[in-house]
Amino acid sequence: MNFEDDHILSIDQFLRADVEAIFNTADKMMPFARREKITKVLDGAILGSMFFEASTRTRISFGSAFNLLGGNVRETTGFEHSAIAKGESLYDTARVLSGYSDVIVMRHPESGSVGEFSKASRVPVINGGDGSNEHPSQALLDLYTIKSELVSRGRSIDQLRVAMVGDLNFGRTVHSLCKLLALFEDIKLVLVSPRELRMPDDLVELVREQGHQVIESENLEESISHVDIVYSTRIQEERFNSQEEADLYRGRFRLNHTIYTAHCEPNTVIMHPLPRDSRENARELDEDLN
Numbered sequence: 001m002n003f004e005d006d007h008i009l010s011i012d013q014f015l016r017a018d019v020e021a022i023f024n025t026a027d028k029m030m031p032f033a034r035r036e037k038i039t040k041v042l043d044g045a046i047l048g049s050m051f052f053e054a055s056t057r058t059r060i061s062f063g064s065a066f067n068l069l070g071g072n073v074r075e076t077t078g079f080e081h082s083a084i085a086k087g088e089s090l091y092d093t094a095r096v097l098s099g100y101s102d103v104i105v106m107r108h109p110e111s112g113s114v115g116e117f118s119k120a121s122r123v124p125v126i127n128g129g130d131g132s133n134e135h136p137s138q139a140l141l142d143l144y145t146i147k148s149e150l151v152s153r154g155r156s157i158d159q160l161r162v163a164m165v166g167d168l169n170f171g172r173t174v175h176s177l178c179k180l181l182a183l184f185e186d187i188k189l190v191l192v193s194p195r196e197l198r199m200p201d202d203l204v205e206l207v208r209e210q211g212h213q214v215i216e217s218e219n220l221e222e223s224i225s226h227v228d229i230v231y232s233t234r235i236q237e238e239r240f241n242s243q244e245e246a247d248l249y250r251g252r253f254r255l256n257h258t259i260y261t262a263h264c265e266p267n268t269v270i271m272h273p274l275p276r277d278s279r280e281n282a283r284e285l286d287e288d289l290n
């Protein structure tokens with residue numbers, strides 16, 4: 001992959017070697033992230049940050065990273081604060097915004113929208129989440145976290161055993177993470193979801209075609225007992241027709257301290273892309289695990 005003039009829209013664009021190159025760069029950047037070293041490598045550069053859907057972590061972390069490297073951030077959040085509320089097309093917005101930015105990160109509620117936007121952009125566009133489709137930067141950082149955990153145990157990503165739990169149908173982080181894991185060797189993926197919220201078939205097929213093992217289940221306790229990572233996710237309520245429909249699935253698979261201790265192998269890593277839903281009827285990841 002040539003990162004210089006490409007957009008980052010999907011994990012489909014990546015090869016294993018690309019991922020390893022990014023992780024090596026991330027290792028080298030760690031002292032800058034910790035402020036042990038200072039750089040102004042992005043001095044004068046402008047990040048256009050456009051989040052047309054709720055975001056805390058992704059929006060602020062992209063902005064902070066850009067600032068830490070000496071660059072500036074110009075942002076718009078929510079349709080109501082942008083000219084899209086006046087009927088402007090994504091094409092027109094992209095033509096204008098890309099004239100003011102050196103790179104753009106964008107989140108939008110529709111699958112494929114960030115790709116559509118990128119076609120009209122004069123500068124590289126990074127997908128910060130397009131509907132239920134993909135969230136490639138989240139997957140990269142999740143795998144980087146996994147790799148960091150495994151290294152201290154003398155393990156590599158190959159032969160990894162991961163349980164993904166929750167809304168696997170609408171969850172874009174798990175879609176991107178599946179594709180990313182499939183680039184490695186001999187992965188065991190246990191997919192735990194309500195039947196109606198299964199991982200889309202094309203993704204299950206893609207992982208199987210690469211020679212990995214995929215098990216689908218509706219039993220949490222059984223599924224988390226022989227894995228290295230439990231990756232919990234929130235019911236993506238904003239993708240359902242109504243709150244009542246989302247309520248049918250909220251709180252179906254709850255991981256808490258008692259279940260973890262009773263069923264997981266020692267040192268199983270718990271992950272969640274966050275936000276976790278901490279309302280009474282949800283709590284997919286209990287605060288007693290903090």
Ligand code: NCD
Nearest residue numbers: 057058129173234273274275
């Ligand atoms: C996720 C997202 O927006 O897809 N959040 C994030 O970016 N870390 C997960 C979610 O909203 O459930």
